Amino acid sequence: MSIGSVPLRYRISVDHDQCMLCERCIESCPYGVFRKEGERIHVNSRVCVACHRCIAMCPRDAITLKERPVDYRSHPLWTPGVREAIYNQARSGKIILSGMGNALDYPVIFDRLVLDACQVTNPSIDPLREPMELRTYLGKKPSRLKFRERSGDTVLETTLSPNLMLETPIMIGHMSYGAISLNAQQSLARAVTRCGTFMGTGEGGLHESLYPYQDHMIVQVASGRFGVDINYLERGAAIEIKIGQGAKPGIGGHLPGEKVCADVSCTRMIPEGSDAISPAPHHDIYSIEDLKQLVRSLKEATEWKKPVFVKIAAVHNSAAIVAGIARSSADAVVIDGFRGGTGAAPRVFRDHVGIPIEAAIASVDAKLRSQGIRNEVSLIASGGIRESADIAKAIALGADAVYIGTAALVAMGCRVCGTCYKGLCPWGIATQRPDLVARLDPDTASANVANLIDAWTLELAELMGAAGINSIESLRGNRDRLRGYLLDERIMQVLDVKSVGA
Amino acid sequence: MAEIVRIDAEGMHYTPLNQAIRAAVAAGAAEITIDHVMGQRFIADGLRGSVEITINGVPGGDLGMFMSGPTCIVHGNCEHAPGNTMDAGKIIIHGSAGDAVAHSMRGGIIFVRDDVGYRAGIHMKQYEEKRPVLVIGGSARAFLGEYMAGGLILILGRKAAAPQLDRGLGSGIHGGKIIVRGNVDEKHLGVGAKKRELSHEERGEITPLIEEFSHHFGLDPLQFRDERYYVIAPASARPFAGKYTWEV
Numbered sequence: 003m004s005i006g007s008v009p010l011r012y013r014i015s016v017d018h019d020q021c022m023l024c025e026r027c028i029e030s031c032p033y034g035v036f037r038k039e040g041e042r043i044h045v046n047s048r049v050c051v052a053c054h055r056c057i058a059m060c061p062r063d064a065i066t067l068k069e070r071p072v073d074y075r076s077h078p079l080w081t082p083g084v085r086e087a088i089y090n091q092a093r094s095g096k097i098i099l100s101g102m103g104n105a106l107d108y109p110v111i112f113d114r115l116v117l118d119a120c121q122v123t124n125p126s127i128d129p130l131r132e133p134m135e136l137r138t139y140l141g142k143k144p145s146r147l148k149f150r151e152r153s154g155d156t157v158l159e160t161t162l163s164p165n166l167m168l169e170t171p172i173m174i175g176h177m178s179y180g181a182i183s184l185n186a187q188q189s190l191a192r193a194v195t196r197c198g199t200f201m202g203t204g205e206g207g208l209h210e211s212l213y214p215y216q217d218h219m220i221v222q223v224a225s226g227r228f229g230v231d232i233n234y235l236e237r238g239a240a241i242e243i244k245i246g247q248g249a250k251p252g253i254g255g256h257l258p259g260e261k262v263c264a265d266v267s268c269t270r271m272i273p274e275g276s277d278a279i280s281p282a283p284h285h286d287i288y289s290i291e292d293l294k295q296l297v298r299s300l301k302e303a304t305e306w307k308k309p310v311f312v313k314i315a316a317v318h319n320s321a322a323i324v325a326g327i328a329r330s331s332a333d334a335v336v337i338d339g340f341r342g343g344t345g346a347a348p349r350v351f352r353d354h355v356g357i358p359i360e361a362a363i364a365s366v367d368a369k370l371r372s373q374g375i376r377n378e379v380s381l382i383a384s385g386g387i388r389e390s391a392d393i394a395k396a397i398a399l400g401a402d403a404v405y406i407g408t409a410a411l412v413a414m415g416c417r418v419c420g421t422c423y424k425g426l427c428p429w430g431i432a433t434q435r436p437d438l439v440a441r442l443d444p445d446t447a448s449a450n451v452a453n454l455i456d457a458w459t460l461e462l463a464e465l466m467g468a469a470g471i472n473s474i475e476s477l478r479g480n481r482d483r484l485r486g487y488l489l490d491e492r493i494m495q496v497l498d499v500k501s502v503g504a
Numbered sequence: 505m506a507e508i509v510r511i512d513a514e515g516m517h518y519t520p521l522n523q524a525i526r527a528a529v530a531a532g533a534a535e536i537t538i539d540h541v542m543g544q545r546f547i548a549d550g551l552r553g554s555v556e557i558t559i560n561g562v563p564g565g566d567l568g569m570f571m572s573g574p575t576c577i578v579h580g581n582c583e584h585a586p587g588n589t590m591d592a593g594k595i596i597i598h599g600s601a602g603d604a605v606a607h608s609m610r611g612g613i614i615f616v617r618d619d620v621g622y623r624a625g626i627h628m629k630q631y632e633e634k635r636p637v638l639v640i641g642g643s644a645r646a647f648l649g650e651y652m653a654g655g656l657i658l659i660l661g662r663k664a665a666a667p668q669l670d671r672g673l674g675s676g677i678h679g680g681k682i683i684v685r686g687n688v689d690e691k692h693l694g695v696g697a698k699k700r701e702l703s704h705e706e707r708g709e710i711t712p713l714i715e716e717f718s719h720h721f722g723l724d725p726l727q728f729r730d731e732r733y734y735v736i737a738p739a740s741a742r743p744f745a746g747k748y749t750w751e752v
Contacts, residue, residue: 011752051752087751096749226627227608231591232550232570256744271610271631272653277678277742281651285607285626286566286585295545295565299588302522303550303570349751423750 005089009072009082012050016043020064027056027065032426032438051421055428058415087349100349102420103249103341103386103408111360111489112392116502118483119468127467134463135473138403140240140380141165141309141333163333164309166240168403169198170459171474172393174451175338175384175405176222176242176313178204180257180266180278181345181422182411184211185442186431189414191215192444193451197459200239202405205255205280207269208234220311223300225254226280228270232303240333241300242311243293245284248342248359248385250351251315255280261425263434294330301331309333316340316362316385317355321369327379328370334380336405337362341386343408345432346423359385360399364497367400367479390461399497400479413454414447509533514540518564522549529555529574543583548576565602568595571612584621587614590636596720600642609636609655617721618642623650628680630654639717646670649736650694653679658713660685660728673697674736678743682736683710685728693736696743702733 014035016027021043028036033049036056050067057065074082083105090098120126127134142163150159174190181204188211194201195218202220203212207229212219221238223230235241246252257266257278267274287293297310312327313336314320324335339359344352363383370376383396384405393404412418415429422432430442462474471477485502486494494501509528513521521544528536533555541547541561548557550570559567559578567586568576575594578586584602587595587609595614603621606614611634619642626647628636636655641662649657650672659682661667666686674682675694683706688699702710710733718725 090749090751094749097747098751099748100751227589227610230570230589230608231610232552232572235550235570258745259742267631271634272629273631273679276653277744279651279653279676279678279744281627281676285604285623285651286588299546299549299566299569302519302546305526306519348748421752 005092008086008089009070009074010047011070012047012052013068013071014045014047014050014056015066015068016045017062017064017066018042020062022062022064024061026059026061030055030059030428032428032435033424051419051424052417053419053421053428054417098349099346099423100352100420101344101346101422102418103343104353105349105420106353108358110386111358111493111497112386112388112395114487114489115360115395115484115497115499116487117391117394117398117465117469118485120470124470126470127472129460129463129467132467132472134466135475136170136459136462138168138171138474139165140168140311140382140402142379143377145377164307165333166200166309167198168200170455170462171397171401171403172197172455172458173199173220173382173403173405174201174410175336175342175407176202176204176220176244177407177411178206178222178257179209179269180204180206180261180434182431183427183433183439183442184209184265185439185444185447186411186414187212189442189444189447190410190451191219192448193410193455194218196448196452197455199455202242203238205229205244206257206266207271208237209265209269213237223296224280225282225284226278228272228278228280231271235300235304235308238308240309240311241304242313242336243284243296243300243332244313245287245293246315246317246338247313247344248315248338248340248356249344250347251317251340251356252282253348253351254282256346261434266434290326290330293327293332297331311336311382313338315342315355316357316359318357320357320362321365324366324379324381325369325373325375328373328375329378332379334382334402335366336382336384337366338405339383339385342384343411344422359383359387359396361493361496363396363401364399364481368498371479390458390465393458394462394465394477395484397474397477398480398484399499402478409454410451413451414442507533508535508537511536511538512540513538513542513544513561516544518544518546522546522551525551525555525557529553541580545583548574568593581618582616587612587636587638590614592634598721603645605640606636606638606657609638610634611636613637613639615639615717615720616641620644620648623647625649625652625655625657625682627651627653628655628657630680637713639713640667641717641721641723643668644670647672647675647694649674649677649680649682649697651675652677652682652738655680656709656713657682658710658717659683660714660717662723662727674738676743677736677738678741679738684734684736685731686734687732688734688736696739697736698739700735700737702735706735707733 148159205224216237224244311334340356380402383401427433537558543564545564565583569588572591581599582601585604587606600618605624622645640659672694674697
């Protein structure tokens with residue numbers, strides 16, 4: 003105990019003049035912050051994670067939360083986070099696991115890019131009265147079309163590859179059943195079905211209650227191969243091979259046995275209570291040639307009827323890696339930037355490994371175009387997409403579509419407290435505890451997620467209209483509609499954008 | 505269509521070959537014989553049903569991947585990963601096989617008459633009645649049963665007193681077991697694997713497997729009967745539990 007206790011992360015206080023002793027805070031908090039003693043609510047702030055459930059449920063606004071109520075001596079290098087990580091590791095000697103995405107204060111490139119709008123010389127378009135085309139097709143596009151005349155008709159001779167048709171370039175990324183609750187997955191599934199788009203299953207199999215939405219689900223094949231059989235592959239609208247993820251590039255996944263309840267066990271096809279370990283590499287992929295073999299094995303198993311995606315984390319050599327993947331028969335490549343979220347990742351990976359999605363997508367798009375193979379794969383950008391402007395900028399940098407993850411969870415109530423790994427999510431999202439899961443009503447939550455996608459789609463249409471663009475294809479890779487604001491010259495070269503004023 | 509179908513695979517790409525197999529199965533074939541197989545990958549990939557496929561030649565990688573039910577009898581060696589993520593059915597290999605045999609296999613059984621390469625049985629897993637089995641007649645290279653989460657590997661080393669093994673045996677194993685005829689050198693045990701004697705019940709469990717193995721390859725099962733066997737099993741069901749601490 004020589005180190006002693008670290009200061010409180012959050013202080014909860016109750017305004018006893020406002021408090022009506024309804025005890026909703028006690029019911030709301032699975033961490034046990036609140037208790038009633040006599041005619042008063044008492045608190046134990048030390049166990050608070052800042053999930054805000056109590057604050058959201060308090061009818062009198064009687065609860066306040068203060069972050070870091072105890073100051074350390076301020077120091078720009080030895081931040082409280084750094085000091086507390088050392089205390090933790092000095093005690094445990096272990097790797098620190100943490101939740102959600104990258105928590106370091108790196109500059110956000112999206113916030114240093116501005117979009118264009120028309121003035122005078124070319125007219126903007128009003129989406130209220132002009133059709134705006136946001137429909138997006140993901141998959142291979144032929145480099146040329148061959149036709150043949152047959153008894154007066156023109157017949158297409160080129161065999162087209164299967165594509166996914168999206169009504170909006172916004173999809174929901176892979177969050178497995180296990181990482182999130184079934185109610186959360188159902189809410190997302192209903193939302194993407196309503197919006198005419200797609201979501202990923204994650205590496206947790208496909209629960210049978212999601213079968214009605216399977217035409218809007220992309221099934222994942224990751225290194226653990228959990229829940230993967232021919233029925234699963236055939237149910238998906240597309241298949242995604244997960245090589246890596248932005249929150250923890252280069253390492254595998256690990257669902258602790260405590261989270262493997264009866265239903266999770268059933269969809270993953272592993273015994274209840276056993277650890278689900280997804281190793282770092284796929285054991286049949288040690289090269290681009292091997293990846294090609296896995297892509298083709300999935301296509302062969304599903305008779306070449308489904309697009310196959312490959313997801314990688316954005317890392318230093320993403321452009322060269324994707325150029326290889328584009329030659330593997332894959333139909334789309336997902337690039338997950340270093341701000342991508344996760345239920346649990348080693349802190350050192352979450353905060354320090356990988357590169358921003360903005361730089362990755364721009365360099366990949368440029369590389370594929372320079373090699374004349376951009377049509378071979380669609381590009382999906384993910385990892386830290388927070389609003390419609392990020393989507394417009396990602397598409398202008400070369401993406402075909404985006405995956406959102408954290409944003410969709412926030413639409414269901416998530417407060418980004420980053421404590422997913424405790425399995426006690428008070429919003430019923432990142433938990434399997436039945437009473438907590440029951441808090442998430444799929445009727446309401448699916449409407450909220452669909453509303454978010456609809457709202458962003460409307461905003462995208464407005465942004466495009468303002469720029470005089472009436473089709474998403476004309477925005478794709480259209481870097482002339484971006485300008486860098488206080489970005490350094492080398493980054494602007496990588497992004498292939500000009501400076502503001504240029 | 506006849507109950508028995510013959511396909512000549514000479515010069516044929518794997519996609520039309522699989523299409524021919526699927527068409528034969530759809531038409532009700534009970535047995536398919538494929539001649540002149542020379543490295544075609546993905547044979548019987550994702551195939552369902554109970555058809556028996558005889559493969560004359562050397563199939564390419566991922567034979568019977570995602571396969572759910574059929575039997576494949578190979579008269580020749582196999583390339584890498586036969587039975588990759590296989591769900592149900594049987595693969596009988598009259599020869600040796602390459603790396604990652606039975607990778608992530610979830611059900612069914614594979615018999616290999618001779619040797620296998622590196623990482624055989626990697627991440628095999630089991631769930632309820634689905635329990636995959638890999639029987640290896642000869643020896644195996646390094647990392648046999650790595651990350652194993654369920655099922656059974658039986659390795660016989662039939663041409664010697666014991667199979668020739670290599671390092672990383674059962675490395676990261678957290679379910680299932682590997683049963684080895686003859687002694688196992690402790691230095692070959694991987695991280696998280698431990699060695700123990702075969703129990704009486706386990707001897708009963710391997711007897712029918714030895715009999716079926718011997719039957720397929722025309723061998724005398726008696727040569728394996730009174731031998732000494734060891735079991736390589738997980739030291740813990742949570743091999744990585746001690747590595748991590750939570751942020752708060």
